Amino acid sequence: MPLGDAVFYGIAFLAVMSSILVVTLDQLFHSAVFLALAFLAFGMLYIQLGANLVGVIQVLIYAGAVTMLLMFVIMLTKSQTDSGSLGQRAGLFASLQDFAWHKGIALLIAVALLGIMLGVFLGVPGTLPAATWRLAVQPDTSVLKLADLLLGQFVAPFEMASVLLLAALIGAVVLARTDDAPKETPAEEAARKAEARP
Numbered sequence: 123m124p125l126g127d128a129v130f131y132g133i134a135f136l137a138v139m140s141s142i143l144v145v146t147l148d149q150l151f152h153s154a155v156f157l158a159l160a161f162l163a164f165g166m167l168y169i170q171l172g173a174n175l176v177g178v179i180q181v182l183i184y185a186g187a188v189t190m191l192l193m194f195v196i197m198l199t200k201s202q203t204d205s206g207s208l209g210q211r212a213g214l215f216a217s218l219q220d221f222a223w224h225k226g227i228a229l230l231i232a233v234a235l236l237g238i239m240l241g242v243f244l245g246v247p248g249t250l251p252a253a254t255w256r257l258a259v260q261p262d263t264s265v266l267k268l269a270d271l272l273l274g275q276f277v278a279p280f281e282m283a284s285v286l287l288l289a290a291l292i293g294a295v296v297l298a299r300t301d302d303a304p305k306e307t308p309a310e311e312a313a314r315k316a317e318a319r320p
Contacts, residue, residue, distance in 0.1 A: 137163035154192045161185035195294040
């Protein structure tokens with residue numbers, strides 16, 4: 123096996139195993155660490171496949187900024203997740219905790235998606251032909267072209283993504299805020315006001 127193929131399969135195995143650990147680990151922080159590792163592996167795959175700019179963006183934005191944002195959210199909301207699982211406190215998810223059927227549905231959807239992807243790549247009748255995903259003409263992936271698209275045609279989605287990340291960070295801060303000062307009762311408030319009068 124050529125060295126390039128061995129490196130590709132090694133990085134692909136790392137990406138798949140990291141992705142599996144993201145959704146199977148119980149600790150949120152550990153899942154975020156393996157998510158960063160998966161993003162890093164995907165970035166290396168992009169670079170090996172010749173999409174250097176996309177690979178660098180993958181590492182900088184996803185493995186760097188997005189993963190750090192997730193870790194900050196997890197650490198800021200840690201006091202709320204220590205007392206119990208999020209599913210036990212959320213009304214919608216609390217009802218799902220009593221049923222095991224949602225795991226079966228998730229497994230069926232995953233198997234169906236895997237079958238569709240294999241059908242596309244292998245050219246099974248009823249799916250896309252196997253050769254359609256190979257582009258005959260390589261697209262223009264230069265930095266100038268991508269910058270023109272991001273800051274021209276797709277500037278609105280680009281800015282909305284940044285606003286969404288900012289809203290997620292503000293939401294994490296709001297969730298993590300705790301009012302440590304004890305709230306006084308109406309009787310205590312009245313007594314305090316009475317003492318303050320001359």
